[in-house]
Amino acid sequence: MSNVHFLREPAPVNAEHDERRRHLFARAEALSDDLARHGAELDRVGAPPRDEIEALRQAGLLTALHSPEIGGAGLSWVDGLRLVRIIARGESSIGQLLGYHYVNSQYVYWAAADPKQAWVLGAETVERQLYWGAAVNPRDPGLTLERRGGHYVLNGRKTFSTGAHVSDRINVNAAIEGKIANFVVPTDRPGYITNNDWDNIGQRLSDSGSVEFRDFPVYERDFILPLADPSDPPTAQATFNTPLIQLVFVNFYLGTAEGALTSALDYVRTTTRPWVTSGVDRASDDPYILERIGELRASLKASVALADAAAVSVEAALSQGSSVTAETRGEAAIEAYAAKVHSTHVSLDVTTKIFELMGARATAGHYRFDRYWRNVRTHTLHDPVAYKAREVGEFALNGRIPPVSLYS
Numbered sequence: 001m002s003n004v005h006f007l008r009e010p011a012p013v014n015a016e017h018d019e020r021r022r023h024l025f026a027r028a029e030a031l032s033d034d035l036a037r038h039g040a041e042l043d044r045v046g047a048p049p050r051d052e053i054e055a056l057r058q059a060g061l062l063t064a065l066h067s068p069e070i071g072g073a074g075l076s077w078v079d080g081l082r083l084v085r086i087i088a089r090g091e092s093s094i095g096q097l098l099g100y101h102y103v104n105s106q107y108v109y110w111a112a113a114d115p116k117q118a119w120v121l122g123a124e125t126v127e128r129q130l131y132w133g134a135a136v137n138p139r140d141p142g143l144t145l146e147r148r149g150g151h152y153v154l155n156g157r158k159t160f161s162t163g164a165h166v167s168d169r170i171n172v173n174a175a176i177e178g179k180i181a182n183f184v185v186p187t188d189r190p191g192y193i194t195n196n197d198w199d200n201i202g203q204r205l206s207d208s209g210s211v212e213f214r215d216f217p218v219y220e221r222d223f224i225l226p227l228a229d230p231s232d233p234p235t236a237q238a239t240f241n242t243p244l245i246q247l248v249f250v251n252f253y254l255g256t257a258e259g260a261l262t263s264a265l266d267y268v269r270t271t272t273r274p275w276v277t278s279g280v281d282r283a284s285d286d287p288y289i290l291e292r293i294g295e296l297r298a299s300l301k302a303s304v305a306l307a308d309a310a311a312v313s314v315e316a317a318l319s320q321g322s323s324v325t326a327e328t329r330g331e332a333a334i335e336a337y338a339a340k341v342h343s344t345h346v347s348l349d350v351t352t353k354i355f356e357l358m359g360a361r362a363t364a365g366h367y368r369f370d371r372y373w374r375n376v377r378t379h380t381l382h383d384p385v386a387y388k389a390r391e392v393g394e395f396a397l398n399g400r401i402p403p404v405s406l407y408s
């Protein structure tokens with residue numbers, strides 16, 4: 001336990017590891033298929049995804065990235081992001097929630113000041129199969145911490161907190177006496193208030209409404225970092241949550257697009273009628289439909305390859321632990337941001353153009369095929385893709401890595 005990074009090293013490649021990996025991927029595929037079968041109804045209802053998080057828990061997916069030393073599966077980030085993509089094929093919001101959990105629950109391994117604390121939090125997460133969320137949106141700073149007696153109290157509101165109702169633990173940052181506090185707390189303490197105000201057109205199961213803290217108790221043991229001045233630069237190692245969360249975005253965008261194309265292909269095979277002047281008996285033989293499918297499939301495969309390559313780069317940089325430099329981190333982050341740019345365009349394109357394959361009847365409301373586009377359209381506005389493209393261009397032309405923030 002002397003090195004916090006030890007906990008994040010993937011398990012050695014051996015027969016036992018390979019078997020764990022196969023089982024997890026098989027469970028993810030089965031769960032994704034089940035989500036897809038119920039996707040339209042889940043989107044229509046838009047309820048907090050308690051059953052779906054429980055399904056992730058029962059499948060063992062919540063602990064896939066934790067070390068076998070504490071009972072996890074020891075999968076790499078590359079595999080973890082692939083699992084996000086698989087789940088998102090069935091339901092985009094659940095892919096998002098799984099990916100957010102991975103970043104939030106792993107963050108302490110490379111950011112916590114005390115390796116023993118990271119070990120304890122990880123072991124508890126595995127033992128109890130906890131789901132992790134966060135309340136750290138930097139554009140919505142509204143949380144304040146103050147000393148009261150022998151502890152602290154947290155007050156304020158966050159407009160968006162993905163997984164608000166289903167989180168067992170949350171990462172939080174708040175202002176206190178001109179400094180920034182970073183801590184991890186359970187959500188079952190008094191004073192944690194979830195509001196049912198998530199009504200966006202997409203990611204309806206992401207449970208991303210507002211939360212409030214009303215004299216919420218915080219204790220010294222909850223802090224994972226010392227109080228910091230807002231102007232103090234973090235270590236390079238402590239900032240990997242940003243490229244990793246961007247890769248979560250990339251992979252659930254692509255998973256959503258893959259799910260959309262799969263649904264479209266099924267519909268074309270079973271329901272779409274050939275156009276009157278096509279000269280073919282089946283829509284699946286229409287040369288224009290075939291050409292469009294080929295273009296969309298090729299774009300998706302290219303974007304997936306870019307996403308996987310970026311994951312390899314970011315994980316390789318993270319594996320350097322405390323010795324990683326800002327330049328190495330920045331170069332790896334640029335690979336993630338290039339994947340973010342490409343996946344944004346491809347996922348929006350695929351989820352829009354599937355209707356050109358399926359035809360007018362596919363716009364019937366009960367199919368809810370529009371949910372795929374609504375999901376990626378909603379979340380791709382999280383941070384402007386133009387700024388990501390600018391960062392990639394700045395690096396390519398001028399060799400500048402992006403300044404570190406919770407967005408870059």
